[in-house]
Amino acid sequence: MTVIDTVLLKVASRCNLNCTYCYVFNMGDTGWERQPKRLGDAVAARIVEQLGDLYRYQGRPFSIVLHGGEPLMLGRDRLEALFSALHEEIPACGLHLQTNGTLLDDRILDLCARFGVGISISLDGPEAVTDRFRIDHKGKGSFQRVHKAVEHIRRHPKASQLFSGMLAVVDPETNAREIYDFFKGTGTPSVDFLYRDGNHDQLPFGKASFESTEYGRWMCDLIDAYLTDPTPPRIRVVDDMIKLLLGGAARKEGVGLSDYGIMVIDTDGTISKNDTLKSTTNAGDVFSENWSVVRDRLVDVVRSREFRDYHESQRPISSVCRTCADLAVCGGGMPTHRFSAKRGLDNPSVFCSDQKMVVARLRQWLKPHEGKAA
């Protein structure tokens, strides 16, 4: 059976921001329209019960990430009830919140501190960079509000426990070193950089062709800034690739070939695939069985053939990837980036040239240390 590492719990299906690149609302998927705006009490109770069952069955804890839309739109009281129930049922499972930060206040921070919830805030960089895409429904940039939230969390007495880090989407038209310096200046303990969504039919923003290397060049500049800084914030994707090059294992989907079990539960209790697949086709994240935690036993879903096939789709099937010298590090990238209407996921990542450039730069950095590892 697939071991689940992460459950993304969609507790609010709408968002108070309207980021132009968002795969939930602005890349052709319409699933959000059919979802209840917020997770209701009855579905929440069923989710808690089912996650407890899954934990006992697989005998290993998993992370539970509250996600959306914007998860803080669930409201403080419902959040408290959910944290409390999850904490009581499965105390071994870590709780996390992925938020746009605009609704973070002292009451939410105190609540998260009480239940040991780690908070990751989405922000792309300085004001002009963030406000280019991360706007609200009136077209107004979100930077000032989010930046205030970052200062707020840093001043909280439990900041070191609360603040997990920041999540940034790469804009290859920016200067990577300036973006790196900005994030370092925020005091964040870590930054996770994501490529923009896209595929072979819809090239990601800023990428001129399959062969072009805009993202690769940007990442190489970032790597140079990171690896020459004696006191850097952690950059997960770079750390993971270095670990893989040194023979270790990565921790998340989209890098390397380690197994990573992810499941998504929507606000109505529907169980879906990795939600980034929404950027491939409308309903690209939907299982044909249309399972729901309300009707179906989660353990049976995870043990099913269809779930196993979905899980195995993380591994690239393209012969280009399977014979690639960088496969063990790149892993074929995120499945959503391999998609084309003609061949499904049977393609290398649309970021293939970028990934090769990044791996080559890391190999260059590691070369002087070859043979020195114990």
Ligand code: SF4
């Ligand atoms: S996407 Fe490209 S770099 Fe990555 S494994 Fe496939 S062929 Fe290699």
